[in-house]
Amino acid sequence: MTNTLESPQQETKSLSTLILLCLLFIGVFTLSLAAIFIRLSEQYIGPNATVFNRFWIATAIFGLWRGSKAIASQFSKDSPLPSNTYAIPDMVLLVVTAIAMSISHISWAWSITQTSIANANLLHNLTPIFATLGGWLLLSHNFDRRFLTGVLLTIAGAIVIGIQDFQIATDQLIGDGLALFSAVFHAASLLAAEKLRVKFSTTSILLWSCLLRSFLTFPVAVFTEEQLFPSSVEGWLPVFCLAFFCQVIGSGILAYSLKQFSSGFATLFLLLEPIITATLAWVIFAEHLSFLNLLAFVIVLVGIYIAKSGRGASQSDMKIIAEDVAIESDAG
Numbered sequence: 001m002t003n004t005l006e007s008p009q010q011e012t013k014s015l016s017t018l019i020l021l022c023l024l025f026i027g028v029f030t031l032s033l034a035a036i037f038i039r040l041s042e043q044y045i046g047p048n049a050t051v052f053n054r055f056w057i058a059t060a061i062f063g064l065w066r067g068s069k070a071i072a073s074q075f076s077k078d079s080p081l082p083s084n085t086y087a088i089p090d091m092v093l094l095v096v097t098a099i100a101m102s103i104s105h106i107s108w109a110w111s112i113t114q115t116s117i118a119n120a121n122l123l124h125n126l127t128p129i130f131a132t133l134g135g136w137l138l139l140s141h142n143f144d145r146r147f148l149t150g151v152l153l154t155i156a157g158a159i160v161i162g163i164q165d166f167q168i169a170t171d172q173l174i175g176d177g178l179a180l181f182s183a184v185f186h187a188a189s190l191l192a193a194e195k196l197r198v199k200f201s202t203t204s205i206l207l208w209s210c211l212l213r214s215f216l217t218f219p220v221a222v223f224t225e226e227q228l229f230p231s232s233v234e235g236w237l238p239v240f241c242l243a244f245f246c247q248v249i250g251s252g253i254l255a256y257s258l259k260q261f262s263s264g265f266a267t268l269f270l271l272l273e274p275i276i277t278a279t280l281a282w283v284i285f286a287e288h289l290s291f292l293n294l295l296a297f298v299i300v301l302v303g304i305y306i307a308k309s310g311r312g313a314s315q316s317d318m319k320i321i322a323e324d325v326a327i328e329s330d331a332g
Helices: 002-032 034-041 047-075 088-114 117-124 127-138 145-162 170-196 202-224 233-257 263-285 292-309 315-331
Strands: none
Touching: 002 034, 002 233, 002 263, 034 047, 034 088, 034 233, 047 088, 047 202, 047 233, 088 117, 088 170, 088 202, 117 170, 127 145, 127 170, 127 263, 145 263, 145 292, 170 202, 170 263, 202 233, 233 263
């Protein structure tokens, strides 16, 4: 009788996991467009102005979405939207998320002006290394060998895609260093968002985070850029697409997935970005693209599959591992 009852529940859970994995692929595809939109935007305004416009436009979109839901709930028979209380630790995490992501985006946008899109995207998407390490050090995440093998294999696949484009040259070291620097702070922001996701909705986190990022990047853009806003429709188009597709849809899906997946596993999907972006850069900007893309794509997918089947990919895994550690500790 128990097996009969558990089977539909397991099927439902598997289906929801599959749907979320498909959403992650969609989120990664939209995020992979970021480097393209940034490069197009920087033909009209500087990198810091691009980042500032990305955040304030995203804030406006999230605000309109949140406001429309609040208005709709007033006229519907459903219960009003639940309101969460923001404690001091929550506010600190929101500020940390905003600061870390602001530094990450500014560093990455600047790196694209100093090195190739392939190099910048490859190094920026080494985030899983720092997310896995940070989760282990700061959030008490524990991962089994299968999960770590999947992480290493996925990272290897990402390196394959950029290995021919990656050039150790003096004129590109600054851009490469900035891209790697952005990966560290991207991981930090996702770890903070994972902690917030336990209590708050995706929209709430991204609304307040983007609002804080707008305030943080505004003075940077004002003092470092000659032009703050695009002066033509052609200039506004890539900035709006960057905010809507990458910040609202892409980052929204990524933050939403943190309710079920660990930040270490979710960031593995970001390693598909170099493959997608390198292909788009080849089509749009005629940047070099090797035949290693297909091999890298297969390696990354295999790595993600191995990591997903290991322990440490989902939030429930974290609880099980923590319980196992506690039991072993008591037994000892």
